[in-house]
Amino acid sequence: MILDGHAPAAIDEAARRLAAGELVAFPTETVYGLGADADSGRAVAGIFTAKGRPSDHPLIVHVTGPDAAGHYAHDIPPVAQRLMQAFWPGPLTVILPRRAGRAEAAAGGQGSIGLRCPSHPVAQALLRACGNLQPPLTGLAAPSANRFGRVSPTTALHVQHEFGETLCILDGGACEVGIESAIVDCTRGVPVLLRPGVLTHARIEAACGERLWRPEEVTEPAPRASGTLESHYAPQARVRLMDAAALQDALDVLGAQASGIAVWSRAPLRSAAPGVLRQAMPQHADDAARELFAVLRAFDDAGVRLIWIEQPPDTSEWAGVLDRLRRAAA
Structure with a gap:
C-alpha cells in the first residue's frame, strides 16, 4: 500500500502503524528505509525477518536531531557533536557508545549504536509524528527497504517491488542523494570513516576538526556497521x-x-x-x-x-x- 507521504493523514497513519509494532517504509534523502520502532525488540525483529538479514548485523536508527541522540547514546564525544552540527540533518551516520537497555536489537547486540538524522521532509514529518505519540517513539530503526544484500531502493515502487502491496509505504518521490549515508565511528578515540557516501573525506575531516582515519589505519577492531560487507548492493545480473x-x-x-x-x-x-x-x-x-x-x-x-x-x-x-x-x- 503506497500512501502520499506529503499528506498529514498518511503520516499519522504510518506513525500509528509503527506504534503498533508494524513496519513502514519511508523515504530519506539517501534511499528508502524499512522502519520500525527502534526501542521495540519485537518490531525490529520484523525488519530482520522481512529483509532476510542476520540479526547480528546492526541497523541505523533515525532520530529528529542531536537532542534525541542522548536517548540512545550514553556518551557523545566532541567530535561527534561537531559532525552532527555540520551535517545533521543529512547523509551522515555517527556510531556512538550505546546506552544500556536501549535499542539492543537494532544495534545487533553491540555496545555501540549508529544514529542518523535524515533531511527528507517526509522522514522528518514521520519522526515528529512518532515523537508526539503517547508514549512517544524516539527513533526509527530503518535499513534500506530491500532484501538483504540486494540493490537499495530509491523510489516507492522499488520498495513495493521488493515487499509487495501489503507493506505500508510513504511515497516521497525519488531520493535526492541516491546512495546510503557515510558512516563515521566515534567510539574508538579517533573518528574513523567506515563507509563513504556523497560527503567527501575532506568535508568530513574539516567538520571533525581533527584527522579522519581510514579503517585500515586503526588496529582496534571496528564495530559492525551497515553496508560494510564485501558483497552488497548486488543486482540479479x-x-x-x-x-x-x-x-x-x-x-x-x-x-x-x-x-x-x-x-x-x-x-x-x-x-x-x-x-x-x-x-x-x-x-x-x-x-x-x-x-x-x-x-x-x-x-x-x-x-x-x-x-x-x-x-x-x-x-x-x-x-x-x-x-x-x-x-x-x-
Missing part, C-alpha cells in the same frame, strides 16, 4: 567493473555475441552489438550516485545477464559510488 578501453575491447571481441549485456559508462561506445543495452553514466559523482541504484534495477528489469560498468575515478568525490559498485561486483 553479474556486475563487472573495468576501464573504458577494456570495456570497449571486450565488446569488440564478443561482437554479435554481446547481446544480453548492459553497459553503464561515462565514455561513449565506439561500437556495440545491437543487443547491448547502454546507459550513459553522468560525468559528475553526485549525479551518478543519484542514478546508480535505479540504473542497476532497470538493467535487471530488462533481463540482462551481465552488467559492465566503467570504473569511475578513484577520487574522494567518487568514493561513495565506487564503494557501492565494488561491493555490487564482489
